[in-house]
Amino acid sequence: MPAPTATAYHCELAWLGGDTALADVLVEVDGDRIVHVEPGVTAPPHAVRLAGLTLPGLANAHSHAFHRALRGRTHDGVGSFWTWRDQMYRLAGTLDPDRYHQLARATFAEMALGGITCVGEFHYLHHQPDGTPYRDANLIGDALVTAATEAGIRITLLDTCYLQGGIGQPPNEVQRRFSDVRVERWTERVQALADAHRESHGVRIGAAVHSVRAVAPDAIDQVARYAIAQSMPLHAHVSEQPAENHACVEAYALTPTELLAERHALDAAFTAVHATHLTEHDVRLLQTHSSTVCMCPTTERDLADGIGPTAAFGESGVPIALGSDSHAVIDLFEEARAVELDERLASRVRGTHTVRSLLVAATDAGHASLGWADAGRIAIGCLADLVSVRLDTVRTAGGGADHALATAVFAAAAADVHHVVAGGRVLVRDGQHVSIDVAGELHRSITRAWEAT
């Protein structure tokens, strides 16, 4: 008799998309897909029991993996986003492919421990430090894909077009590393990367415009048309800082969102990252084009960026995804609750975002933004990602089954994730990554990254 290929999981509680968690949910998995979901059933003897609350896989829709090495080293002192960027550039100017692979692997493994089963890696560190292409032009992109695969999570590598140092300015000494010089060279390189990974499991190649600072309008147009032709998700940093808005309005008499819309970037596959300083017209443009926004609240507060208009996004039905961006922390629960808690501080009103909508942001909306429409839900046919959160830790004990969803969103930490299944494979068991010593690898790879600066 052939061995059964299906695995059955029995969840004490699971979120199937509604306003409350359901009890005793049986989830059957065949290969990498969910094939059966049924609440209210007794656990069959062969089922793996998942204690606490089981959620779909979390999606980290905006990451720069190498920024993980900045954690703890760049938060004190004074300054702004721009002075922080100088510190970040010190590291960006010296990382080599091997060091970056090690660092990214540890960073992606940290994500896995926190229930993140898919990352959107916004990748612009393409070339050698002096700006010369590597002999294999996608050496670092490939290293990032390998790192995610080794860490066991899916990746959408958002290969980022970055051509100028500021509006009308050449790239500076560090930025040369980011630049393909001409948009046609970016297109060629990305096409080679996409061709190389067409069959790679758990890998998608997407496109990104770094910002309206770094890509001129005609080049934005070409990147957008390329992404549409290739059915790739397209992301861009948008209005993170008021200075970027002022420079854009001065140069083009358009806000960054208006410029991106005029240059065909906005559509359902587009995600505006940060979207912090937007006008009402900008929000309407995102709404009319069915675009998504990606909020990165822990980074935005660390860099004193400001608070984005998430109430307006909610009212207009603009989907919100979440990202840990600079990795000041990697904790999607913290990002999710910050969307609501920051809004409370800004508006002095509670409850603008429901618990359900914050969970959607962390799961379904994030996956959709990265081109994985078939993930982020515990539903038949979806990729089998199951993230189980303990409800008996010092942070989560006492909330009770009726409040399990609110406990996860408002009280849980990444450290409360105890079991993770990604694409049908167990990735985290009893709070430990099944194949990587995450803290050890983080320590070694970060120390090594700074030794080179």
Ligand SMILES: [Zn+2]
């Ligand atoms: Zn970013």
